Amino acid sequence: MDIRFDAAEVRYGARVALEPLSLSLSERRIGVIGLNGSGKTTFARLINGLVKPSAGKVTVDGLDTVDDAKAVLARVGFIFQNPANQIILPIIRDDIAFGPKSRGVKGEALDRAVNAVLDRFSLTELADRRPHELSGGEVQLAALAAVMVMRPEIVIFDEPTNQLDLKNRALVERAIRGLEENAIVISHDLSLIADFPRVLVFDRAKLVFDGGAQEAIRFYREIALR
Numbered sequence: 040m041d042i043r044f045d046a047a048e049v050r051y052g053a054r055v056a057l058e059p060l061s062l063s064l065s066e067r068r069i070g071v072i073g074l075n076g077s078g079k080t081t082f083a084r085l086i087n088g089l090v091k092p093s094a095g096k097v098t099v100d101g102l103d104t105v106d107d108a109k110a111v112l113a114r115v116g117f118i119f120q121n122p123a124n125q126i127i128l129p130i131i132r133d134d135i136a137f138g139p140k141s142r143g144v145k146g147e148a149l150d151r152a153v154n155a156v157l158d159r160f161s162l163t164e165l166a167d168r169r170p171h172e173l174s175g176g177e178v179q180l181a182a183l184a185a186v187m188v189m190r191p192e193i194v195i196f197d198e199p200t201n202q203l204d205l206k207n208r209a210l211v212e213r214a215i216r217g218l219e220e221n222a223i224v225i226s227h228d229l230s231l232i233a234d235f236p237r238v239l240v241f242d243r244a245k246l247v248f249d250g251g252a253q254e255a256i257r258f259y260r261e262i263a264l265r
């Protein structure tokens with residue numbers, strides 16, 4: 040994984056969502072923390088091209104998120120803050136099959152791919168349910184399965200344990216820890232990122248700390264309580 044920000048900034052009219060930022064990311068686990076509205080989601084969405092820089096550029100493995108948007112999207116999976124919204128089809132199994140199908144995978148190969156990912160996230164028993172028949176943690180896993188079946192190299196989680204009880208939180212934490220793929224995790228749940236090798240702290244549209252998890256958490260606490 041080689042993500043590079045080159046003086047990338049995001050403005051909405053006069054409002055600055057992200058000040059010009061230059062950095063490169065290659066660690067397998069990267070945490071992103073900061074107060075509400077500090078620019079975390081904007082930063083993460085720049086990586087998969089959902090948000091375009093107003094100036095500067097972002098590349099993923101050398102691919103420009105604007106010029107090579109399709110290739111970047113295939114490489115970077117995104118689990119949204121409210122994952123129920125990204126489950127499009129009424130039945131979980133069909134929703135997971137939707138992505139590979141749209142890439143032309145069908146028949147036995149499609150079944151194999153869907154079953155493998157259901158098994159990987161312990162969703163086999165839940166495959167024929169509708170999203171509203173799942174717990175919050177199970178919805179997170181179903182959204183994750185639909186992303187992982189597309190074999191992304193990097194997965195971005197936007198507050199994956201938000202509003203989950205302890206049991207569902209543990210379920211999601213285990214799934215994230217078990218990923219072989221690279222993960223970028225935005226979280227207000229600091230214990231989720233507490234042993235990550237690299238954690239970025241955002242404050243008022245700026246990257247204000249970039250380092251190990253423990254120092255980052257200490258820095259964030261100082262900002263939050265000042």
Ligand SMILES: Nc1ncnc2c1ncn2[C@@H]1O[C@H](COP(=O)(O)OP(=O)(O)OP(=O)(O)O)[C@@H](O)[C@H]1O
Nearest residue numbers: 051054055056073074075076077078079080081082
């Ligand atoms: N589409 C948009 N149009 C205008 N302003 C926006 C838009 N998206 C985000 N912003 C603004 O940019 C700033 C950063 O927002 P962002 O969603 O990146 O914050 P965040 O750190 O992810 O917040 P939270 O922890 O609350 O999810 C905020 O002030 C927000 O209001």
